[in-house]
Structures are given as structure tokens and as C-alpha cells.
Amino acid sequence: MAKTLYEKVFDAHVIDTIDGDSLLYIDRHLIHEVTSPQAFAGLEGKQRKVRRPDRTIATMDHSISTRSLALDACGPQNALQLKTLQQNCEAHGIRLFPVGHQKQGIVHVMGPELGLIQPGMTVVCGDSHTATHGAFGALAFGIGTSQVEHVLATQTLKQSKAKSMLIQVDGTLSQGITAKDIVLAIIGKIGHAGATGYVIEYAGSAIESLSMESRMTICNMSIEAGAKAGMIAPDQVTFDYLKGREYAPDSDFDAACEYWQSLHSDSDASFDAVINLHADDIQPQVTWGTNPGQVIGVSEPIPGPDSFTDTVEQESARKALSYMGLQAGATLDAVSVSHVFIGSCTNGRIEDLRAAASIARHGKVDNNVTAIVVPGSAAVKRQAEAEGLDKIFTESGFEWRLPGCSMCLGMNDDILGAQDRCASTSNRNFEGRQGRGARTHLVSPAMAAAAALRGRFTDVREFGESQ
């Protein structure tokens, strides 16, 4: 029977059926300090061990400072969380990349760059943006803390099969348009709950043309459309990325590639839903509201509640405009920003920093803007410094920070004040996400850098071909 990529990976991991659900074997379990403490406490309460410490990898990312390597730099609460992770990893023989370690990073940046994520794997983490890893043709999704405990104890997880959605993006991206713009345009089209109950497969010539970093940006935001996971079939781009990475297959790489090549949806496989987009039509995207589906092209007018037919959407637009302090009908290029955040598991990779630096080198950060660049991992930071990107940023007036989640959600001290307005390369623009009363606009790294220089939203294409 014809199968989708999702079905192939799912079916290959079923080890039992329980009450109509499947028990899946989990190949990789990533953990961080926020969602693991109760899971370990649960294990200890039941006197259970971690079944496969060798398949479990930990990093510190959410609660850490981006200015200091000290674990207590962001207060005793954060320090306790971080030390608890350290103790749990020591007690159970789990590899941990702590603050200051050369392999530390945001869990969804560090995992792929070490080659820990490979096509056909099942990958879980107590974190909703685990969908990122689907860029490798892995089935990767976020789980809750009780499920983290279950995976730690058994290396398995009970799952029912989701519906499948094919999102086909064909054509060629215009200059200056990035993966972030594609995924925001997708969410704009289907809505922030448009893929609820589905696993998305992204396909089409525009997706195939993307680097692994860009594919990760797309899959990362699947959850922002409500999807359980997002996947992209592995191809030569994937194999080239993996070759030579620390945890990738070594002498058996060719044999692995042979299997990986079978991981694509069969041509006659059927999907429960199919969505088509044309890459050529995609403009630089900026969110205007308080969910990622409330997004427009930078030169489009901000919609008013009346432009929606659905009454729930009308009300949501009304609330969003009020929270965001915006007028329907205005264009975002008239809106000034106070802050710019470049980083996160969506856009904190080397390619993102290169794109932002290519704009930053055109001038200075506006006097009314505070702009920070937070590499997604220690490896990204090293690479950026080797390329001199840090110098470009600091000379332009950006702050160059230590790797971590940072202002994406402000679990450390990188928090915005009420009514601060931030052009952010992260993935969530909910009320209060970056600080109580703060206003978040999601954009690509180049668009964020352009906003930093001009002090307001600007079409990045104004910077011309030189970027």
C-alpha cells in the first residue's frame, strides 16, 4: 500500500498496539532544564532508572543568562532548575552540555548540528518546537512532562496516528525572501490552528531548494499552525549536511543513505489535506497581531476586524489591534520599533546570522532601538566569530550575546517592558510572550536587522542586491 513519509516512519517504530494506539520506539530523547525536573522526580519516586541514557541528550538553554556563564546569573530559581538538570544527568549517566560547554545550545539547534537527528528517526523532547527536527525526515514532536518521564523510563511512547497534510510550495523565492517568510505565509493562509490534528509534509521545488537551516526554520513553526509535527523528505542536501557530523553514521554512512533514500511519500500516497503556495508570490512577512497567523506582507495595510468573515477572527483581530497598539489600514513601515531580537530555535543558526549581518553592515542601529543578537548555540557563535559577523553586529550597534533561548520567551533577564515593540526572529507573538504588555512582531533575520537600522519596519528589498 502506498504510504506517506509520515506513515513510513511511524510504522517502522510501532512495537506494540495498546487500546487501538501504537506504542512507538523513540530513537532520540532531547531534554532541557524546564520540562525535565518533574519527570526525573517521578522516576525517582518509583525507583526507576533511565532505560537508554545513551539515547538521551541534555542541554541548558531556556533559563540561562546571555551575558554571564554563571548558573545563578538569573536568580536562585533559574539556578536551581539548572543545577537540578546537572544532578539528574549525573545520577542517570546522561550526556549534558551545560552553559559554557562548546556543544551547548538551544536544544533544537544543538541536536541537528551534532548529527544527533537523522532521517527516519523518532525524536521527542519536552518542548513544542521539537517539530524542527522533522526537517531531516525524522518524526519529531513535543511531549508533556509525564510523557518525558515515560520515555525516560521505557524509551517508548503511546501515540495515535495523526491526519496528514501536504503543503506544496512551488516556484522560486524572490531575492530577500527567506524560509521564515514562507512559513509565516503558510500560517497566514491556513491559520494558527489550520493544521491541528495533522502532521505536515512540506514539499515542492521551493522547499527542495532550501538549505537544512532553512528547512529547520519551516518545520520549527509547524506547531504554530497547530500541527503535531512537520516533515521534509531527506535528499542530497540532508545527506551532505549530515556527513562528517559527530553523531552521524561514519563508516556505514553509505548504507544509511540507502535507507534514507526510501524515506519519501510514495507518488500515489494520499493525504487528508493538500495546500498549495507559490513561492514567487511571497513578500517579506511581518505579523501584526497576537498569533502567528495574523501576518501580512510588509507593504500591505493592517487588516481591520471587518476584513474577516468569521466572528471569532473579528474579535481576535479587534483584541490584537488594541494590544499591539495598531490602526487598521495603516502600513507597518510607518510603525517604529524599540527592540530587535535576532536569535531563537527558529532563526538563531549561522545562515540566519549571515543574513542579518548582510543588512547590519549597511549602517548603524537606530538611536531609539536596542538590538541584540543571540546565537542559537555555542557552535553557531564560534562560526559567526570566525566569519567576523560579531564585529559587523557590534560595529553597527547590536549587542552580541551568549547562546540560549533568551528573549524568545524571556525566562532569563532578556525581557521587554510593557508596550515595547520588538521585531523578533522567534516564533511566537502571543500576548506577554516577551514580557508583560510587550508587543512582538515576527519577521525574518534580514527584516529584523533592517528594522534595527531604520527604527521601523522596512522592506528588506530596499537594501538591494548587495545583501
Ligand SMILES: CC(C)[C@H](C(=O)O)[C@@H](O)C(=O)O
Ligand atoms: C519551556 C518550553 C516548555 C516551551 C515549549 O514547549 O515550547 C518553550 O520552549 C517555548 O517556546 O514556549
Ligand code: SF4
Ligand atoms: S528558542 Fe524559543 S521557541 Fe525555541 S525552545 Fe527556546 S523558548 Fe522555545
